[in-house]
Amino acid sequence: MSKGLIRSLDRRGTRSDMSPPVARKQTFRDPSVCDRCAAVYSAKVWRRGRRLDHVMMDKAAWVICPGCAQAASGEYHGRVLIEAPDDTKRDAIAARIANVERRAQTTQPERKIVSSEWNKKTLDVLTTSQKLAHRIAREVEKAFHGNARFSWSDDDGTLLARVTCARPATRKRVR
Numbered sequence: 757m758s759k760g761l762i763r764s765l766d767r768r769g770t771r772s773d774m775s776p777p778v779a780r781k782q783t784f785r786d787p788s789v790c791d792r793c794a795a796v797y798s799a800k801v802w803r804r805g806r807r808l809d810h811v812m813m814d815k816a817a818w819v820i821c822p823g824c825a826q827a828a829s830g831e832y833h834g835r836v837l838i839e840a841p842d843d844t845k846r847d848a849i850a851a852r853i854a855n856v857e858r859r860a861q862t863t864q865p866e867r868k869i870v871s872s873e874w875n876k877k878t879l880d881v882l883t884t885s886q887k888l889a890h891r892i893a894r895e896v897e898k899a900f901h902g903n904a905r906f907s908w909s910d911d912d913g914t915l916l917a918r919v920t921c922a923r924p925a926t927r928k929r930v931r
């Protein structure tokens with residue numbers, strides 16, 4: 757039996773988290789590792805991009821992190837509708853969004869894109885996080901000379917960001 761496994765058996769039955777239980781919130785053992793994205797849960801936060809050593813792999817509880825659980829069930833809290841100026845910008849917009857998600861995930865793995873689909877010239881992006889939706893909208897606005905507007909759903913508080921990007925031909929030259 758490996759040292760890691762013995763340690764994990766010893767830990768069994770001890771409460772590692774003494775904070776009061778929160779309704780509907782899943783509690784995780786410290787450390788836990790997400791079976792899907794390899795995010796590590798320790799000291800009450802999920803982090804991604806940490807290198808797992810064999811000790812950690814032995815002793816960690818393998819779970820599904822909140823971000824992956826949400827993504828799996830299609831649950832979202834942010835939505836970004838991006839109207840592309842023309843078809844030539846599609847790939848660039850998609851790449852920019854993927855980049856924003858990647859950066860967000862290094863510190864906050866639970867913030868991720870649930871889906872992104874083109875519907876004619878509008879890209880419909882669903883995210884697990886309002887903050888991520890906001891960041892995506894701002895980045896696209898900045899990179900593609902767009903205009904972002906934000907509103908929240910009265911029903912469930914979901915953030916809706918609409919970004920319209922100007923056509924390069926009609927854009928006013930500032931300089």
Ligand SMILES: [Zn+2]
Binds near residue numbers: 790791821
């Ligand atoms: Zn995960």
